[in-house]
Every structure is written in C-alpha cells, then in structure tokens.
Amino acid sequence: MKNEFQVIADLIEKDKKVLDVGCADGTLMKFLKDNKNINIRGLEISKEKVQECIAKGLTVIEGNAEKDLKQFPDKSFDYVVLSQTLQAFLNPELVLDELLRVGKKAIVTIPNFGYWKVRFHLLLKGTMPITKTLPDEWYNTPNLHMCTIKDFFHFVKSKDIKIFKSLALNNLNSSVINKSNLGVKNLFADLGIFLIEK
Amino acid sequence: MNTEKNIKTLIVKKPLKLDCGKTIKDFPIAYETYGSLNSKKDNAILVFHALTGDQFVTGINPMTNKEGWWSYAVGPDKAIDTNKYFVICSNVIGGCMGSYGPSHKDPDQKIFGTNFPVITINDMVNAQYNLLDHFGIDKLFSITGGSMGGMQVLQFISNFPDKSKTVIPIATTSSHSAQNIAFNELGRQAITADSNWKDGNYTSNETNPGKGLAVARMAAHITYLSKKGLQEKFGRKLQEREDLKFGFDADFQIESYLRYQGSVFVDRFDANSYLYITRAMDYFDLAKQFNGNLSEAFINTNAKFFIISFTSDWLYPTQENKDIVIALNSIGADVGFVEIESDKGHDSFLLDVPDFLNALKNFLDKSYEEN
Numbered sequence: 193m194k195n196e197f198q199v200i201a202d203l204i205e206k207d208k209k210v211l212d213v214g215c216a217d218g219t220l221m222k223f224l225k226d227n228k229n230i231n232i233r234g235l236e237i238s239k240e241k242v243q244e245c246i247a248k249g250l251t252v253i254e255g256n257a258e259k260d261l262k263q264f265p266d267k268s269f270d271y272v273v274l275s276q277t278l279q280a281f282l283n284p285e286l287v288l289d290e291l292l293r294v295g296k297k298a299i300v301t302i303p304n305f306g307y308w309k310v311r312f313h314l315l316l317k318g319t320m321p322i323t324k325t326l327p328d329e330w331y332n333t334p335n336l337h338m339c340t341i342k343d344f345f346h347f348v349k350s351k352d353i354k355i356f357k358s359l360a361l362n363n364l365n366s367s368v369i370n371k372s373n374l375g376v377k378n379l380f381a382d383l384g385i386f387l388i389e390k
Numbered sequence: 391m392n393t394e395k396n397i398k399t400l401i402v403k404k405p406l407k408l409d410c411g412k413t414i415k416d417f418p419i420a421y422e423t424y425g426s427l428n429s430k431k432d433n434a435i436l437v438f439h440a441l442t443g444d445q446f447v448t449g450i451n452p453m454t455n456k457e458g459w460w461s462y463a464v465g466p467d468k469a470i471d472t473n474k475y476f477v478i479c480s481n482v483i484g485g486c487m488g489s490y491g492p493s494h495k496d497p498d499q500k501i502f503g504t505n506f507p508v509i510t511i512n513d514m515v516n517a518q519y520n521l522l523d524h525f526g527i528d529k530l531f532s533i534t535g536g537s538m539g540g541m542q543v544l545q546f547i548s549n550f551p552d553k554s555k556t557v558i559p560i561a562t563t564s565s566h567s568a569q570n571i572a573f574n575e576l577g578r579q580a581i582t583a584d585s586n587w588k589d590g591n592y593t594s595n596e597t598n599p600g601k602g603l604a605v606a607r608m609a610a611h612i613t614y615l616s617k618k619g620l621q622e623k624f625g626r627k628l629q630e631r632e633d634l635k636f637g638f639d640a641d642f643q644i645e646s647y648l649r650y651q652g653s654v655f656v657d658r659f660d661a662n663s664y665l666y667i668t669r670a671m672d673y674f675d676l677a678k679q680f681n682g683n684l685s686e687a688f689i690n691t692n693a694k695f696f697i698i699s700f701t702s703d704w705l706y707p708t709q710e711n712k713d714i715v716i717a718l719n720s721i722g723a724d725v726g727f728v729e730i731e732s733d734k735g736h737d738s739f740l741l742d743v744p745d746f747l748n749a750l751k752n753f754l755d756k757s758y759e760e761n
Binding site for chain 2: 233243248254
C-alpha cells in the first residue's frame with residue numbers, strides 16, 4: 193500500500209464510519225476494514241474499479257462525487273476521504289463543501305503543484321510538468337484545477353474551515369505543516385494531506 | 391395445462407388477508423429448490439421470479455422441457471452457486487405454474503377466471519413468506535430477483551426486515567412508471583380483445599385467447615430488448631426469402647422471431663394470469679405505502695443491499711434503480727450499487743452478461759464468507 197494511504201489510515205481511529213470518495217480499486221478501504229474495523233463505504237465512477245471493489249467484498253456505489261454526494265445525510269460519516277482527486281472536479285469548491293457536510297471530518301490529499309520538481313520542470317524545460325504524482329500530459333490529464341499546498345492552505349482558511357492537521361509528504365517522509373514552515377513545505381513536498389472540519 | 395406430478399406444493403393453511411380486502415386460506419404455493427440447506431440453515435437464498443417466470447429457476451423445466459429462466463445465474467459453480475447455497479423459488483400467487491391463481495377452482499368447484507381476487511406484490515411476498523416456516527429457516531442468507539422479482543425483493547425486506555442478511559434487487563423499480571403501466575395495459579387490451587377470452591371464462595386450450603396473449607407477449611418482448619441489440623441481431627434481414635413478398639407474412643426476421651416468441655409463450659402461460667400479474671406490477675408503489683417516503687420502507691432493516699442496473703435497460707432504467715440507492719443512503723443503510731454495461735436491454739439479467747454474473751457471484755460469496 194502506498195505511503196499516502198498509510199498516513200491517511202493513521203489519521204483515522206478504530207471502529208469509525210468512513211466514506212472513501214473516488215475509492216478506485218478499494219486498496220485503502222480494504223486496509224481500513226481489515227486493520228481498523230472501519231465501517232467503510234466507497235464511491236467510485238469507474239465501472240471496472242467498482243467491480244474490483246466488489247471482488248474484495250467492499251460496499252461501493254458507482255457514482256460521481258459531484259452529483260452523488262448529495263444523497264448522503266449531513267454528518268453521516270465520521271470521516272470522508274478524498275485522495276488526489278479534488279483537482280479533477282469541475283467544481284472543487286462545491287465538492288469540498290459536500291465532503292464537509294457529509295463527513296464530521298474530511299481527509300483531503302492534493303498533489304502539490306508547488307513542489308520544486310514541478311517548478312523546475314516548467315522553469316527549465318518550459319513545458320507542462322510531469323512528475324511521479326502528475327504523470328499525464330497536458331492534453332490527457334484528468335486534472336482541471338491544480339493547486340499548491342499554499343493555495344489549498346489559504347483556500348480553506350478563507351472558507352473558515354478548521355484544519356486539524358496538515359501534513360507534507362515527500363516519498364516516505366511525512367512532516368507537519370504549520371504557518372511558519374509553509375513556504376518550505378510547499379517547495380519540498382509532492383503531496384499535501386489535510387484533516388479538516390467545518 | 392400443468393401435469394401436477396412435477397410440481398411441489400405447499401398448502402398454506404393460515405388465512406392471508408389480501409390488499410383487496412378478501413382473505414384466502416388453504417391455498418397452494420408451488421415451489422422448487424436447488425442445492426441443499428446446511429445444518430445451520432444459514433445458506434438459503436429466496437429467488438423471486440419476474441412476470442412470466444416460474445419456480446423452475448435452473449436446469450430443465452419439466453413443464454416446458456426448456457432451460458430454466460435463470461440458468462445462466464443459478465446452478466453448480468455459477469453466480470448463485472447451488473453447491474454452496476440452498477435456492478428456493480416459488481410461483482407467485484396469481485400465476486399459472488401450480489400456485490393459487492385464476493385457473494384454479496373456487497370453493498364451488500368453478501374455475502375462478504376473473505373472479506380470482508386481484509393480488510398485489512405485497513400479497514405475493516406475504517404468501518411466499520410461509521416457505522420460511524416450511525423449511526424451518528429463521529433468516530435467509532439472501533433474497534434476489536430481477537424486474538418484478540426485484541419488486542418482490544424490496545417488498546419482502548420491507549415487510550420482514552430481519553429475515554434476510556443480504557438483499558439484491560436487480561433491474562427493478564420501487565414504483566411502476568406510467569410507461570410501464572402503459573405497456574402492461576397494451577398487453578391486457580390485446581388479451582381481452584380476443585373473442586376467445588370471454589370475460590375470462592375460457593376453459594379449454596382450444597378456445598383460449600391465444601392470439602391476444604401472443605400479441606401481449608410480442609409487445610412486451612420488444613420492451614425487454616434494446617434498439618441497438620435488436621438492430622445488431624436482426625437489422626433488416628429477411629426471413630428465409632431472397633426479397634420482399636409484398637404481403638403480410640413475416641418478411642423480416644424480427645417479425646418471425648416475435649411471432650415465434652408469441653406462439654411458444656401461449657403454450658406455457660395462462661392469459662388470465664397475465665392480466666393478474668401485470669396488474670400487481672402496476673399497483674406496485676412502495677413509497678406510497680410509506681406516505682411517499684421510500685426510505686421509511688427500509689428503516690427497520692440492517693440487511694446489506696446490492697443493487698444492479700443495466701445501461702441499455704429502458705424499461706427499468708438506471709435512474710429508477712438509483713432512486714432506491716438514494717433512499718437507502720439517506721438512512722445510512724449498507725448499500726452498494728453498480729450499473730452493468732450491456733446492450734441486451736432489460737433482459738440482460740437473464741442472459742450471459744459476465745460483468746453482471748461476476749458482480750453477483752462476488753457479492754454473494756464475499757458476504758457469505760463474512761457470515
């Protein structure tokens with residue numbers, strides 16, 4: 193399992209009710225179910241991935257977060273997880289609002305466009321950055337709204353969303369982001385992980 | 391119509407009050423089983439059949455000598471694995487494969503015909519519930535069915551919320567749509583317009599309203615397929631002829647196919663039963679039973695739901711299946727949902743659609759492992 197999922201799993205206490213939005217093949221869901229006795233549900237747009245989840249014995253709803261989150265009642269999950277998908281929605285703000293409505297807390301991870309490799313790629317090569325976390329070309333990337341850790345930090349503050357924990361992930365190392373190290377973390381982390389609440 | 395020896399029957403002694411207000415008792419329910427019930431009695435799956443189905447789910451149907459209606463899904467090593475599970479299916483009341491219906495006799499030994507009480511989906515499942523007592527099953531492992539079978543699944547878990555661990559409604563609806571009522575009415579009008587129908591008082595095979603019933607079947611059959619599926623299978627291909635004949639014989643293969651479907655149907659189905667069962671479907675509106683709030687129908691159950699629809703099903707489209715998912719999610723129920731890609735229309739659930747059969751198998755087997 194990738195390190196990001198390990199960090200997410202560590203943020204969730206045992207026996208909670210969790211919704212994994214864009215759960216893909218259910219790797220994180222299966223881990224949470226087997227290791228933390230989590231009552232876990234998934235929402236996934238790809239029919240193939242939904243089938244993979246069913247084969248793992250996971251409860252998944254085929255659907256689209258932008259349309260289908262609204263069917264869940266307010267605060268019906270302890271945590272709602274959204275891994276590296278926020279930037280791919282037509283309206284990320286609306287999705288973020290929905291995550292925080294449905295979940296008592298939300299865990300959102302974002303690929304960091306402020307990562308030094310991304311900056312260098314654009315600066316030196318003059319072409320759209322391609323990195324491990326951003327592997328696609330500009331013409332076939334699902335990403336519509338890239339942002340940096342700093343952007344996201346400011347964005348949630350402006351919406352009066354409470355940040356419980358923000359972590360910078362670089363390869364295997366995760367470290368806490370705070371106001372004073374924000375600039376540095378924004379340069380050296382390729383992924384940001386945020387535990388938030390509204 | 392039936393040779394009784396092939397039909398297993400449970401006589402229900404307990405009176406059953408029907409939605410129409412009448413009460414029936416000492417009535418037969420014809421059923422069939424596959425696989426064996428284990429000692430813990432925790433491996434039973436109750437399958438509900440659709441409009442023209444019967445209790446003969448798989449293997450050779452002894453009455454028609456054809457494959458059972460869900461042979462693709464049910465059997466040894468299949469999605470509903472009869473090596474593992476004990477499958478029970480019964481003919482719905484109002485039907486014509488041995489369960490109490492309009493071709494039965496009333497207490498005065500006169501064939502009911504249209505004097506048979508109008509029945510509902512609710513009446514059907516209340517009647518079938520008696521099978522649990524019969525087999526001494528406290529809780530089913532699963533209930534499943536497609537189309538009208540799915541309606542029975544929804545009604546069953548609403549009526550008996552703690553009687554099944556898992557619930558699998560397939561290609562169905564919680565409320566019969568105007569379009570579907572319209573198609574059913576077309577079928578009923580075809581039957582009642584046949585001069586042999588005689589207000590339902592036909593008695594022998596020679597004088598039954600076979601033509602009307604065949605037309606009803608032909609019209610319905612079109613609704614079970616998709617435009618794309620029909621086009622790919624038949625297109626404008628001609629039936630055993632080089633050119634158009636400038637007449638009204640079956641020039642096109644699709645015409646011949648529909649005529650064949652109509653003619654084989656009348657050999658195995660009773661016209662009055664067709665009227666009764668389509669009426670039951672039309673009356674089905676589960677939300678209405680709960681003052682318009684479908685979620686209330688499921689508020690008392692902890693069962694695990696898995697809902698399946700098909701992309702090309704325009705009779706019970708994905709949205710109507712999703713409405714059930716939405717109602718369940720709004721009360722925090724355990725519900726999974728998948729829409730299967732298929733161009734085989736509503737009939738997809740009866741056919742060899744691997745994505746569907748795999749999903750069904752995986753859901754059942756994984757849920758059973760967790761038992």
